[in-house]
Amino acid sequence: xxxxxxxxxxxxxxxxxxxxxxxxxxxxxxxxxxxxxxxxxxxxxxxxxxxxxxxxxxxxxxxxxxxxxxxxxxxxxxxxxxxxxxxxxxxxxxxxxxxxxxxxxxxxxxxxxxxxxxxxxxxxxxxxxxxxxxxxxxxxxxxxxxxxxxxxxxxxxxxxxxxxxxxxxxxxxxxxxxxxxxxxxxxxxxxxxxxxxxxxxxxxxxxxxxxxxxxxxxxxxxxxxxxxxxxxxxxxxxxxxxxxxxxxxxxxxxxxxxxxxxxxxxxxxxxxxxxxxxxxxxxxxxxxxxxxxxxxxxxxxxxxxxxxxxxxxxxxxxxxxxxxxxxxxxxxxxxxxxxxxxxxxxxxxxxxxxxxxxxxxxxxxxxxxxxxxxxxxxxxxxxxxxxxxxxxxxxxxxxxxxxxxxxxxxxxxxxxxxxxxxxxxxxxxxxxxxxxxxxxxxxxxxxxxxxxxxxxxxxxxxxxxxxxxxxxxxxxxxxxxxxxxxxxxxxxxxxxxxxxx
Ligand code: NAP
Ligand code: MG
Numbered sequence: 001x002x003x004x005x006x007x008x009x010x011x012x013x014x015x016x017x018x019x020x021x022x023x024x025x026x027x028x029x030x031x032x033x034x035x036x037x038x039x040x041x042x043x044x045x046x047x048x049x050x051x052x053x054x055x056x057x058x059x060x061x062x063x064x065x066x067x068x069x070x071x072x073x074x075x076x077x078x079x080x081x082x083x084x085x086x087x088x089x090x091x092x093x094x095x096x097x098x099x100x101x102x103x104x105x106x107x108x109x110x111x112x113x114x115x116x117x118x119x120x121x122x123x124x125x126x127x128x129x130x131x132x133x134x135x136x137x138x139x140x141x142x143x144x145x146x147x148x149x150x151x152x153x154x155x156x157x158x159x160x161x162x163x164x165x166x167x168x169x170x171x172x173x174x175x176x177x178x179x180x181x182x183x184x185x186x187x188x189x190x191x192x193x194x195x196x197x198x199x200x201x202x203x204x205x206x207x208x209x210x211x212x213x214x215x216x217x218x219x220x221x222x223x224x225x226x227x228x229x230x231x232x233x234x235x236x237x238x239x240x241x242x243x244x245x246x247x248x249x250x251x252x253x254x255x256x257x258x259x260x261x262x263x264x265x266x267x268x269x270x271x272x273x274x275x276x277x278x279x280x281x282x283x284x285x286x287x288x289x290x291x292x293x294x295x296x297x298x299x300x301x302x303x304x305x306x307x308x309x310x311x312x313x314x315x316x317x318x319x320x321x322x323x324x325x326x327x328x329x330x331x332x333x334x335x336x337x338x339x340x341x342x343x344x345x346x347x348x349x350x351x352x353x354x355x356x357x358x359x360x361x362x363x364x365x366x367x368x369x370x371x372x373x374x375x376x377x378x379x380x381x382x383x384x385x386x387x388x389x390x391x392x393x394x395x396x397x398x399x400x401x402x403x404x405x406x407x408x409x410x411x412x413x414x415x416x417x418x419x420x421x422x423x424x425x426x427x428x429x430x431x432x433x434x435x436x437x438x439x440x441x442x443x444x445x446x447x448x449x450x451x452x453x454x455x456x457x458x459x460x461x462x463x464x465x466x467x468x469x470x471x472x473x474x475x476x477x478x479x480x481x482x483x484x485x486x487x488x489x490x491x492x493x494x495x496x497x498x499x500x501x
Pocket of ligand 1: 471
């Protein structure tokens with residue numbers, strides 16, 4: 001495991017790493033039909049790691065053809081669930097046994113600390129695929145209570161070809177939340193990784209084959225959203241798109257589906273999570289520490305980042321002091337250093353976007369209490385931003401309404417729980433929320449009133465694969481994780497059998 005490796009070991013392994021950089025279609029690595037390739041950049045240094053096949057419509061057509069043909073042959077789609085289980089378990093085992101390589105790829109590609117990619121991203125990705133493999137031979141279909149004249153079988157059938165279009169913040173993990181249930185249900189999949197972070201999805205394609213997942217069932221088309229992503233969204237033979245990314249692009253997929261074949265669309269979009277700390281929180285230091293990690297973890301590039309700290313007036317200063325104390329210990333550093341807790345921002349565009357929000361916050365009159373600038377490190381071409389804390393934020397300000405996707409906390413004071421609920425819900429998003437209180441009645445009241453797909457009580461960002469994740473409102477619809485995810489990748493079929501006599 002990379003966790004046990006030193007900085008020097010990791011640097012030396014990184015320098016000899018081989019990058020798989022082609023598309024994976026029909027069971028083999030192939031160049032883009034156009035021959036084009038795009039730069040894959042290490043955000044820690046700003047330097048090019050490799051060039052990756054730039055897929056567009058023609059490659060997508062080939063991938064859909066391969067995926068459809070595999071589906072129709074039935075080697076996977078009609079395979080006994082117990083057999084699919086074995087292969088998915090092997091796939092998960094292979095991800096685990098390649099965890100050092102995959103963690104290095106993830107860290108080099110998108111800038112997250114190696115301690116996170118090795119301890120969180122890669123093991124949770126393997127765990128997710130394994131969990132759906134283990135589940136799939138334990139799920140029964142139904143027989144409806146129709147009476148003696150008929151037997152009505154309610155069966156779940158795979159959809160066919162599912163496209164997974166995913167973001168760069170947890171590249172392999174977000175892909176795995178799709179890959180696990182899509183494959184377990186018997187579908188073929190085409191993964192379109194984000195242009196910023198294609199390397200792990202490409203790498204695991206070979207592991208899928210090695211695990212015995214038949215050719216054409218698992219495909220990867222790296223490329224840009226407007227070309228490869230759009231071609232998947234508009235394809236007449238793609239049965240569903242499962243998307244994680246911004247709300248803006250999520251809406252494009254609804255349009256693509258409406259203008260093509262009415263494919264099923266499920267969307268996991270952004271958030272503006274209210275983290276509500278009430279004066280009767282059981283442990284203010286714990287709440288503040290969780291608030292700091294909740295916004296600075298993964299450089300703030302987290303869909304459910306606790307970007308709005310909504311705190312009762314009477315305890316605000318105490319909480320904020322502790323948040324800043326913790327924030328100071330999370331200064332960005334080289335992502336390959338096992339001691340680094342905050343890494344590089346994914347690319348220059350995102351870094352500039354975050355800095356633009358920081359300027360907007362200052363202009364609108366929020367008080368900058370900590371950070372606010374780009375950081376120069378030893379890797380002087382890299383994209384690093386300090387942990388940043390604003391106080392005296394009004395919920396109508398841009399930094400309170402728009403998803404920044406960076407290490408920028410907006411602190412909003414409220415007078416009581418009712419105001420916290422009102423402010424908490426006053427956003428277009430509804431992905432996640434948290435409330436800290438020792439009063440069980442208040443906890444239930446606030447959790448019930450917050451319009452969000454997950455509400456944490458006296459903790460932040462907890463969960464596991466058994467519990468659904470996804471949004472209300474413009475955070476999207478459909479749920480990843482848990483058995484509910486299978487609903488997105490199966491159709492219900494009623495087979496009504498008349499019983500004569
Ligand atoms: P993004 O810009 O929406 O991109 C997501 C994916 O969509 C990428 O693969 C992207 O390709 C593709 N895409 C972009 N434009 C497209 C278009 N016109 N047509 C079709 N596909 C297109 O999001 P991101 O910047 O990668 O990730 C950050 C966002 O993801 C944030 O809003 C965050 O909240 C959200 N997110 C949500 C969750 C969740 O579970 N709710 C989890 C993680 C992240 P390119 O690489 O070319 O842009
Ligand atoms: Mg990259």
